[in-house]
Amino acid sequence: xxxxxxxxxxxxxxxxxxxxxxxxxxxxxxxxxxxxxxxxxxxxxxxxxxxxxxxxxxxxxxxxxxxxxxxxxxxxxxxxxxxxxxxxxxxxxxxxxxxxxxxxxxxxxxxxxxxxxxxxxxxxxxxxxxxxxxxxxxxxxxxxxxxxxxxxxxxxxxxxxxxxxxxxxxxxxxxxxxxxxxxxxxxxxxxxxxxxxxxxxxxxxxxxxxxxxxxxxxxxxxxxxxxxxxxxxxxxxxxxxxxxxxxxxxxxxxxxxxxxxxxxxxxxxxxxxxxxxxxxxxxxxxxxxxxxxxxxxxxxxxxxxxxxxxxxxxxxxxxxxxxxxxxxxxxxxxxxxxxxxxxxxxxxxxxxxxxxxxxxxxxxxxxxxxxxxxxxxxxxxxxxxxxxxxxxxxxxxxxxxxxxxxxxxxxxxxxxxxxxxxxxxxxxxxxxxxxxxxxxxxxxxxxxxxxxxxxxxxxxxxxxxxxxxxxxxxxxx
Amino acid sequence: xxxxxxxxxxxxxxxxxxxxxxxxxxxxxxxxxxxxxxxxxxxxxxxxxxxxxxxxxxxxxxxxxxxxxxxxxxxxxxxxxxxxxxxxxxxxxxxxxxxxxxxxxxxxxxxxxxxxxxxxxxxxxxxxxxxxxxxxxxxxxxxxxxxxxxxxxxxxxxxxxxxxxxxxxxxxxxxxxxxxxxxxxxxxxxxxxxxxxxxxxxxxxxxxxxxxxxxxxxxxxxxxxxxxxxxxxxxxxxxxxxxxxxxxxxxxxxxxxxxxxxxxxxxxxxxxxxxxxxxxxxxxxxxxxxxxxxxxxxxxxxxxxxxxxxxxxxxxxxxxxxxxxxxxxxxxxxxxxxxxxxxxxxxxxxxxxxxxxxxxxxxxxxxxxxxxxxxxx
Numbered sequence: 001x002x003x004x005x006x007x008x009x010x011x012x013x014x015x016x017x018x019x020x021x022x023x024x025x026x027x028x029x030x031x032x033x034x035x036x037x038x039x040x041x042x043x044x045x046x047x048x049x050x051x052x053x054x055x056x057x058x059x060x061x062x063x064x065x066x067x068x069x070x071x072x073x074x075x076x077x078x079x080x081x082x083x084x085x086x087x088x089x090x091x092x093x094x095x096x097x098x099x100x101x102x103x104x105x106x107x108x109x110x111x112x113x114x115x116x117x118x119x120x121x122x123x124x125x126x127x128x129x130x131x132x133x134x135x136x137x138x139x140x141x142x143x144x145x146x147x148x149x150x151x152x153x154x155x156x157x158x159x160x161x162x163x164x165x166x167x168x169x170x171x172x173x174x175x176x177x178x179x180x181x182x183x184x185x186x187x188x189x190x191x192x193x194x195x196x197x198x199x200x201x202x203x204x205x206x207x208x209x210x211x212x213x214x215x216x217x218x219x220x221x222x223x224x225x226x227x228x229x230x231x232x233x234x235x236x237x238x239x240x241x242x243x244x245x246x247x248x249x250x251x252x253x254x255x256x257x258x259x260x261x262x263x264x265x266x267x268x269x270x271x272x273x274x275x276x277x278x279x280x281x282x283x284x285x286x287x288x289x290x291x292x293x294x295x296x297x298x299x300x301x302x303x304x305x306x307x308x309x310x311x312x313x314x315x316x317x318x319x320x321x322x323x324x325x326x327x328x329x330x331x332x333x334x335x336x337x338x339x340x341x342x343x344x345x346x347x348x349x350x351x352x353x354x355x356x357x358x359x360x361x362x363x364x365x366x367x368x369x370x371x372x373x374x375x376x377x378x379x380x381x382x383x384x385x386x387x388x389x390x391x392x393x394x395x396x397x398x399x400x401x402x403x404x405x406x407x408x409x410x411x412x413x414x415x416x417x418x419x420x421x422x423x424x425x426x427x428x429x430x431x432x433x434x435x436x437x438x439x440x441x442x443x444x445x446x447x448x449x450x451x452x453x454x455x456x457x458x459x460x461x462x463x464x465x466x467x468x469x470x471x472x473x474x475x476x477x
Numbered sequence: 478x479x480x481x482x483x484x485x486x487x488x489x490x491x492x493x494x495x496x497x498x499x500x501x502x503x504x505x506x507x508x509x510x511x512x513x514x515x516x517x518x519x520x521x522x523x524x525x526x527x528x529x530x531x532x533x534x535x536x537x538x539x540x541x542x543x544x545x546x547x548x549x550x551x552x553x554x555x556x557x558x559x560x561x562x563x564x565x566x567x568x569x570x571x572x573x574x575x576x577x578x579x580x581x582x583x584x585x586x587x588x589x590x591x592x593x594x595x596x597x598x599x600x601x602x603x604x605x606x607x608x609x610x611x612x613x614x615x616x617x618x619x620x621x622x623x624x625x626x627x628x629x630x631x632x633x634x635x636x637x638x639x640x641x642x643x644x645x646x647x648x649x650x651x652x653x654x655x656x657x658x659x660x661x662x663x664x665x666x667x668x669x670x671x672x673x674x675x676x677x678x679x680x681x682x683x684x685x686x687x688x689x690x691x692x693x694x695x696x697x698x699x700x701x702x703x704x705x706x707x708x709x710x711x712x713x714x715x716x717x718x719x720x721x722x723x724x725x726x727x728x729x730x731x732x733x734x735x736x737x738x739x740x741x742x743x744x745x746x747x748x749x750x751x752x753x754x755x756x757x758x759x760x761x762x763x764x765x766x767x768x769x770x771x772x773x774x775x776x777x778x779x780x781x782x783x784x785x786x787x788x789x790x791x792x793x794x795x796x797x798x799x800x801x802x803x804x805x806x807x808x809x810x811x812x813x814x815x816x817x818x819x820x821x822x823x824x825x826x827x828x829x830x831x832x833x834x835x836x837x838x839x840x841x842x843x844x845x846x847x848x849x850x851x852x853x854x
Contacts, residue, residue, distance in 0.1 A: 002485030006580045007656035078587035085580040088573040096490040100822035107833040109555045117548045168822040346482040347655040384656035
């Protein structure tokens with residue numbers, strides 16, 4: 001509310017974060033898991049002095065760098081750029097709490113970049129011991145960067161004992177951090193293995209023996225990964241705050257998806273054991289692609305759930321989905337949502353000077369004296385700043401469809417009882433008069449029930465008129 | 478609307494570090510970012526030009542630059558994190574609104590940068606495989622133009638950040654029921670173009686120094702004496718071109734675009750005047766040193782030029798910070814915001830920073846040893 005709201009039609013701007021975060025995680029998990037597997041396998045290849053395995057690992061490293069250093073790194077900073085645009089207040093808060101966490105992350109990113117390039121470009125030119133060590137420097141740096149960022153995203157879901165006067169470490173060591181670190185460690189190893197199967201299936205098409213070795217070796221990492229995902233996921237679930245668990249239970253889609261992720265990790269474990277581990281060499285390109293897509297789907301779903309269950313907060317109990325600091329809500333409820341936002345207030349002051357009071361604030365009592373169209377216009381401003389984080393008008397979670405056929409009463413009731421209607425919505429943060437403005441706007445959009453349904457169309461019509469009648473009566477009284 | 482109306486409240490969390498600390502790392506981070514950024518900013522255009530029209534040594538230069546370009550871009554992108562991070566900590570009331578007003582441009586940078594970076598790779602791998610194709614050439618051009626365009630967008634963000642009166646125009650023009658569409662740029666700002674091109678001039682100078690550095694230190698065994706001679710002269714000439722652009726755009730910026738009150742606020746203080754003067758003349762010293770090795774790169778001269786160029790970049794970064802502070806303090810003295818120092822995370826970061834430097838130093842020493850051995854063999 002301190003910043004202008006970025007309006008992205010049909011999609012809502014926070015959905016851009018979700019989109020970019022999802023494609024990022026496919027690669028960033030590989031950047032970590034792949035680093036560990038490459039360091040481990042290169043050490044193994046040196047130890048047994050297997051020249052062809054080393055050659056394969058070298059070619060995989062180029063593939064790895066092309067994907068992680070470019071796409072992974074840029075989408076990673078891209079997430080950060082995007083949260084600053086779409087969730088500025090939450091970002092401002094996170095950065096104040098975790099600035100040194102991010103600064104440490106930066107140290108490890110730089111180490112990752114330098115060690116990855118040296119590992120690749122000086123392959124065969126550095127002595128094996130130094131080369132191995134540089135591989136491990138990459139792996140450790142990448143792993144620590146996973147740990148650091150996970151602490152921050154875990155904090156968003158559960159702030160634990162943190163209060164604004166407590167520092168970064170209290171925030172970092174919240175109940176979600178360790179479970180999420182374990183789950184993500186597992187996911188990173190698992191996903192990295194799938195990338196290796198995929199790459200090897202094409203690259204080593206003709207070399208059956210080497211491919212079998214690569215598959216067998218990789219499947220150990222993959223099985224460890226699947227086990228960690230299951231353990232971390234279960235622990236994550238046990239530690240979930242009540243609201244998040246209720247969100248899981250309430251949203252059947254999320255619920256089914258999370259069971260799918262658990263179940264598929266377990267299935268994958270056995271598939272790996274009896275597949276590439278016991279009978280290496282059978283993964284052909286088709287299977288590799290299938291495996292890979294399954295892995296991507298599971299990872300995407302896991303991350304989607306992790307983000308989805310946080311509602312109504314961006315930072316649990318601290319910043320709500322509509323970019324309001326929780327402790328500011330009571331004040332906004334008494335002096336107004338439009339007054340509480342820097343840009344909303346400036347907007348009203350410039351365009352509706354007649355509602356400004358002598359004290360320089362918006363006078364709540366004057367809002368309902370505006371002509372009807374102006375009331376609807378201000379209702380729309382309220383929608384942009386209070387609802388557009390989660391609802392578009394016509395597109396994603398579109399308010400038009402959600403309120404189809406609703407009476408004015410129903411809309412008015414939901415607006416003033418958002419958190420009661422669905423606990424994953426924030427409470428109404430404005431005054432009664434503002435709720436009326438927003439209701440007017442939503443009523444102006446709300447379409448009637450679909451025609452042809454006998455009972456509903458009759459009801460919907462009578463409902464509207466009924467509501468209008470009551471309104472009329474109240475006014476005339 | 479009054480500019481002051483659009484500036485949001487102070488964060489209740491307090492700044493995690495004193496203002497001088499935030500500024501120090503913002504400026505230091507920016508200097509470190511500028512080194513690689515300058516090299517791709519002007520260097521990639523040079524690669525594209527020489528790859529298309531160049532002959533002999535010019536072509537050789539394009540190939541050499543393109544081989545190191547992937548790591549330069551990776552480093553530069555990552556080194557950009559810290560200055561942006563500390564901008565967000567210390568100047569959030571200005572940084573976020575400016576970014577949001579031009580959100581679409583910002584968001585598009587992600588895609589443009591990915592394309593630009595893959596373009597660098599396409600060309601670089603084609604050189605490595607000795608197969609120059611039309612596609613690879615086109616990629617080099619697309620990348621270089623994309624980098625310059627990204628620079629233009631970032632210049633917009635940082636000039637808009639201090640141009641609060643323009644927020645009002647943009648807000649009035651690009652809002653839909655009070656929410657902004659994010660389609661704006663800071664095009665009406667007179668400082669925009671000179672700022673953008675001033676950095677481009679500076680980038681040319683840094684690239685010139687890098688070319689001399691590369692010729693005298695990298696792949697010593699594969700570098701012919703003739704190339705070294707040519708590179709010395711070329712670096713000198715290129716630096717002169719960069720200096721002309723920098724001086725012209727810098728004068729336009731300072732005397733033609735910057736608000737007089739801002740200029741006076743800096744140059745009114747002896748230290749500010751000295752800083753500006755040094756910033757303006759410092760590239761001249763580098764040019765002199767490069768003049769000394771125009772008949773062929775020499776290690777000593779190149780190291781001196783590199784250190785001096787680092788100072789040039791440092792002076793630029795400090796001057797910019799000074800101006801930015803003057804422009805921002807007009808609306809809010811962000812140096813006086815409440816502070817709630819996070820001691821142990823801060824110390825952890827500083828310690829890790831030093832450890833990180835040591836590890837990087839160790840790795841660089843290892844590859845330097847490999848290179849040295851290769852040169853002997």
